[in-house]
Amino acid sequence: MSIEQLTQAVLRGEMRAVARLLTYVENEREGTREALTALFPHTGRAWVIGITGAPGTGKSTLVAALAKGYRAQGRTVGIVAVDPSSPFTGGAILGDRIRMRDLSDDDGVFIRSMATRGQLGGLARTTRDAIRVLDAAGFSVILVETVGAGQSEVEVARTAQTTIVVEAPGLGDQVQSVKAGILEIADILVVNKADKAGADNAVATLRMMLEMGHPAMREQMAAHHGRQMRVTAPTVAAPAAPLWVPPVVRTVASEGTGVAELIEAIEQHRAHLTDAHVGAALEKQRLEMELYDRLRATLLARLLHRLPPHAFEEILDQLQTRAIDPQTAVEQMLRMG
Amino acid sequence: MSIEQLTQAVLRGEMRAVARLLTYVENEREGTREALTALFPHTGRAWVIGITGAPGTGKSTLVAALAKGYRAQGRTVGIVAVDPSSPFTGGAILGDRIRMRDLSDDDGVFIRSMATRGQLGGLARTTRDAIRVLDAAGFSVILVETVGAGQSEVEVARTAQTTIVVEAPGLGDQVQSVKAGILEIADILVVNKADKAGADNAVATLRMMLEMGHPAMREQMAAHHGRQMRVTAPTVAAPAAPLWVPPVVRTVASEGTGVAELIEAIEQHRAHLTDAHVGAALEKQRLEMELYDRLRATLLARLLHRLPPHAFEEILDQLQTRAIDPQTAVEQMLRMG
Numbered sequence: 001m002s003i004e005q006l007t008q009a010v011l012r013g014e015m016r017a018v019a020r021l022l023t024y025v026e027n028e029r030e031g032t033r034e035a036l037t038a039l040f041p042h043t044g045r046a047w048v049i050g051i052t053g054a055p056g057t058g059k060s061t062l063v064a065a066l067a068k069g070y071r072a073q074g075r076t077v078g079i080v081a082v083d084p085s086s087p088f089t090g091g092a093i094l095g096d097r098i099r100m101r102d103l104s105d106d107d108g109v110f111i112r113s114m115a116t117r118g119q120l121g122g123l124a125r126t127t128r129d130a131i132r133v134l135d136a137a138g139f140s141v142i143l144v145e146t147v148g149a150g151q152s153e154v155e156v157a158r159t160a161q162t163t164i165v166v167e168a169p170g171l172g173d174q175v176q177s178v179k180a181g182i183l184e185i186a187d188i189l190v191v192n193k194a195d196k197a198g199a200d201n202a203v204a205t206l207r208m209m210l211e212m213g214h215p216a217m218r219e220q221m222a223a224h225h226g227r228q229m230r231v232t233a234p235t236v237a238a239p240a241a242p243l244w245v246p247p248v249v250r251t252v253a254s255e256g257t258g259v260a261e262l263i264e265a266i267e268q269h270r271a272h273l274t275d276a277h278v279g280a281a282l283e284k285q286r287l288e289m290e291l292y293d294r295l296r297a298t299l300l301a302r303l304l305h306r307l308p309p310h311a312f313e314e315i316l317d318q319l320q321t322r323a324i325d326p327q328t329a330v331e332q333m334l335r336m337g
Numbered sequence: 338m339s340i341e342q343l344t345q346a347v348l349r350g351e352m353r354a355v356a357r358l359l360t361y362v363e364n365e366r367e368g369t370r371e372a373l374t375a376l377f378p379h380t381g382r383a384w385v386i387g388i389t390g391a392p393g394t395g396k397s398t399l400v401a402a403l404a405k406g407y408r409a410q411g412r413t414v415g416i417v418a419v420d421p422s423s424p425f426t427g428g429a430i431l432g433d434r435i436r437m438r439d440l441s442d443d444d445g446v447f448i449r450s451m452a453t454r455g456q457l458g459g460l461a462r463t464t465r466d467a468i469r470v471l472d473a474a475g476f477s478v479i480l481v482e483t484v485g486a487g488q489s490e491v492e493v494a495r496t497a498q499t500t501i502v503v504e505a506p507g508l509g510d511q512v513q514s515v516k517a518g519i520l521e522i523a524d525i526l527v528v529n530k531a532d533k534a535g536a537d538n539a540v541a542t543l544r545m546m547l548e549m550g551h552p553a554m555r556e557q558m559a560a561h562h563g564r565q566m567r568v569t570a571p572t573v574a575a576p577a578a579p580l581w582v583p584p585v586v587r588t589v590a591s592e593g594t595g596v597a598e599l600i601e602a603i604e605q606h607r608a609h610l611t612d613a614h615v616g617a618a619l620e621k622q623r624l625e626m627e628l629y630d631r632l633r634a635t636l637l638a639r640l641l642h643r644l645p646p647h648a649f650e651e652i653l654d655q656l657q658t659r660a661i662d663p664q665t666a667v668e669q670m671l672r673m674g
């Protein structure tokens with residue numbers, strides 16, 4: 001099948017073509033670039049929902065429950081699991097896989113795991129491309145599951161239009177997202193396993209944190225964040241949006257409890273972005289971040305290709321003997337490349 | 338104080354100078370570059386120990402316990418906390434801070450937290466520079482605390498010579514490091530809170546995983562990893578080392594139990610790297626990764642500086658209207674820059 005044919009098959013929503021192109025994307029196979037270029041004008045229609053949280057919060061179960069909820073509405077669902085602990089990924093535990101089986105038997109659901117390997121930034125790039133393939137294939141909702149502690153996972157979560165941070169009681173004495181500093185990326189907070197002891201406490205703590213952080217603290221954080229970004233800071237100003245205060249939703253994902261409420265909260269967030277005319281500005285920010293990411297990777301590959309043979313190795317040797325320091329090494333290579 | 342004077346003061350081990358230069362490093366202040374260049378020949382003497390693990394494993398308490406243990410041996414200790422949930426960082430919880438107070442009253446211990454902010458890769462860069470400042474200032478042991486789930490944290494952990502992955506019983510039904518895929522970076526595994534129920538089980542699970550992964554699986558992982566790195570793969574081959582099988586050490590950090598054994602395990606790992614003549618090769622790999630990281634950042638900054646005014650913004654607009662796709666946008670900018 002030619003790339004042209006593959007692209008057309010993806011646009012018709014043929015699942016085997018989608019699966020094949022995603023494999024191309026992951027392996028950066030020849031022709032991937034052409035396919036993505038051809039698909040790009042057909043993207044931007046799906047609603048992309050990021051689900052992140054510490055291991056043990058049950059977010060994979062929540063992803064499965066959300067998928068079932070959307071399917072019950074007749075919507076198609078693409079799932080991208082970036083979390084290495086997710087049962088959707090290769091490293092799945094058998095029990096988890098079995099729980100997911102009724103999803104994988106459904107033609108309206110497509111599940112794909114992305115390995116967290118390779119260089120920083122590469123994962124975010126591959127994930128964005130995978131989302132676009134699913135988007136072009138016509139999936140109405142795309143769920144992206146990440147483990148919510150690392151910066152690269154936060155970056156991946158930021159590719160989403162609605163970001164859900166999942167907590168669960170009993171994982172320790174602190175609310176995890178508060179400790180890990182990911183509260184600020186949440187559009188919706190979920191306390192999963194809400195039937196367990198400590199759930200009320202977790203909800204109360206999150207509400208308190210949100211009140212403390214609303215609106216002065218959030219503005220302060222944004223300003224602080226902006227100051228730190230420097231060269232790669234968004235040139236697109238954050239939109240002066242009417243405030244969205246993240247709701248705290250309780251779920252027991254394993255039983256489907258609270259999932260309808262969560263889907264309703266996602267719809268409200270979507271409506272908020274539309275009403276406030278901030279959706280487009282946020283998308284621009286996401287595209288800007290993507291450009292920086294791709295530029296960095298492409299520039300490095302180009303420079304390394306241009307360096308004289310052995311130049312890199314020789315400079316590395318000098319670095320190790322401490323004859324030169326890292327930034328001087330970088331400058332030498334830039335002069336050569 | 339001039340940069341020259343500041344550098345000299347750091348080399349004399351003056352704590353206020355160290356603190357000031359670290360602030361320079363974090364804020365990328367003018368003169369930082371010169372100071373780091375001057376200090377670089379004086380680095381490479383400290384032993385850098387990375388401590389990583391999920392929130393709730395008590396790794397901050399373990400870091401404090403290790404610091405006390407090294408102090409009892411008369412060695413000086415620098416602590417770099419990259420974990421946003423660490424009590425060493427600004428977001429500390431009061432109780433944690435109090436527990437750390439006896440450390441901060443000790444002149445032989447220097448504690449510094451690094452914020453997890455800004456762009457991907459920036460944190461690893463800043464952390465490396467901070468480690469070098471402490472190294473040049475004469476600290477014998479440098480402890481780097483990270484939260485062990487994200488790729489950027491794994492990168493930070495890789496700046497260390499000995500990497501410790503901390504687990505604790507009762508954080509869920511799975512061993513966290515196995516789920517999160519960070520087992521492969523561990524030189525030493527610690528089951529902290531070893532007095533709690535489930536500790537035996539955690540130790541047994543880790544030992545089983547290590548046996549399964551030794552040696553065939555580890556080689557397979559390395560090969561797989563190498564294949565995925567592509568352009569930015571180390572040109573330095575991984576040394577064919579005599580095998581180091583990560584020991585599993587039990588600790589109750591809050592009581593200091595097992596800390597002497599952990600320090601002994603760290604010494605054995607250090608001796609292993611020396612005896613096997615692999616330490617130098619591993620350092621070369623670390624320096625190579627650092628070069629790639631710095632090259633990416635510098636190349637992007639240079640390109641953005643060279644672009645015609647408004648070019649970036651115009652291309653971004655075309656991207657958003659889907660008139661062009663991301664990779665075409667990148668190529669256009671490369672032609673202009």
